[in-house]
Amino acid sequence: GDSVTQMEGPVTLSEEAFLTINCTYTATGYPSLFWYVQYPGEGLQLLLKATKADDKGSNKGFEATYRKETTSFHLEKGSVQVSDSAVYFCALSLNTDKLIFGTGTRLQVFP
Amino acid sequence: DAGITQSPRHKVTETGTPVTLRCHQTENHRYMYWYRQDPGHGLRLIHYSYGVKDTDKGEVSDGYSVSRSKTEDFLLTLESATSSQTSVYFCAIRQQGAVKTDTQYFGPGTRLTVL
Numbered sequence: 001g002d003s004v005t006q007m008e009g010p011v012t013l014s015e016e017a018f019l020t021i022n023c024t025y026t027a028t029g030y031p032s033l034f035w036y037v038q039y040p041g042e043g044l045q046l047l048l049k050a051t052k053a054d055d056k057g058s059n060k061g062f063e064a065t066y067r068k069e070t071t072s073f074h075l076e077k078g079s080v081q082v083s084d085s086a087v088y089f090c091a092l093s094l095n096t097d098k099l100i101f102g103t104g105t106r107l108q109v110f111p
Numbered sequence: 112d113a114g115i116t117q118s119p120r121h122k123v124t125e126t127g128t129p130v131t132l133r134c135h136q137t138e139n140h141r142y143m144y145w146y147r148q149d150p151g152h153g154l155r156l157i158h159y160s161y162g163v164k165d166t167d168k169g170e171v172s173d174g175y176s177v178s179r180s181k182t183e184d185f186l187l188t189l190e191s192a193t194s195s196q197t198s199v200y201f202c203a204i205r206q207q208g209a210v211k212t213d214t215q216y217f218g219p220g221t222r223l224t225v226l
Contacts, residue, residue, distance in 0.1 A: 004153075032213075034214070036217075042219060042220075043201055043217040043218055043219045043220050044154070044217040045217070046214055046215075046216065049214060089153060089154070093213070093215075097198075098156055098159070098169065099154075099156070099215055101153035101154045101155075102152045102153055103151055103152060104153050109211065
């Protein structure tokens with residue numbers, strides 16, 4: 001069935017380091033892809049999205065490119081801050097009725 | 112912020128008691144969803160609604176029922192709570208746009224503990 005696989009966390013980085021969180025998907029059609037972020041004690045916030053192959057979503061310095069050939073949507077940021085510490089969820093949607101989430105990756109950034 | 116509130120935000124209850132969680136939205140969205148979040152599972156869909164009195168099951172619907180008598184309110188009921196239903200529950204709405212641009216936005220969550 002359709003699914004999303006994320007790298008296991010936690011990912012631990014120093015401030016200003018480069019971030020990559022891997023996300024790959026399995027889908028029978030052509031999904032839309034999303035990254036959501038959950039800060040401690042809060043709900044999920046949409047970070048960025050892409051709806052077709054080669055689209056790049058970007059927001060707050062984060063980027064992810066929809067790679068159909070590798071079925072991936074890796075999240076990147078050039079220089080992380082302590083305030084980026086959160087749990088990041090990759091998700092896909094095929095028919096817009098339902099979102100399928102990965103298990104989440106916790107990012108910890110230290111000064 | 113998509114105008115979504117959830118109540119209560121925290122609840123502790125005992126096994127076998129009924130529990131109702133409320134999701135309220137202020138922007139007249141047609142689609143509403145209930146998810147649960149558990150470690151190692153991400154978020155999983157419990158039920159969703161595509162209009163007043165129109166609902167359907169999600170991936171983990173056993174033990175849960177929902178009702179939607181008004182556009183703005185979507186209720187999730189645990190008829191007889193069990194410890195396996197201890198979780199964080201999130202409500203979401205779908206903001207509809209052009210084809211394939213629909214996006215779900217989430218409420219702040221309800222932390223439920225069943226003792």
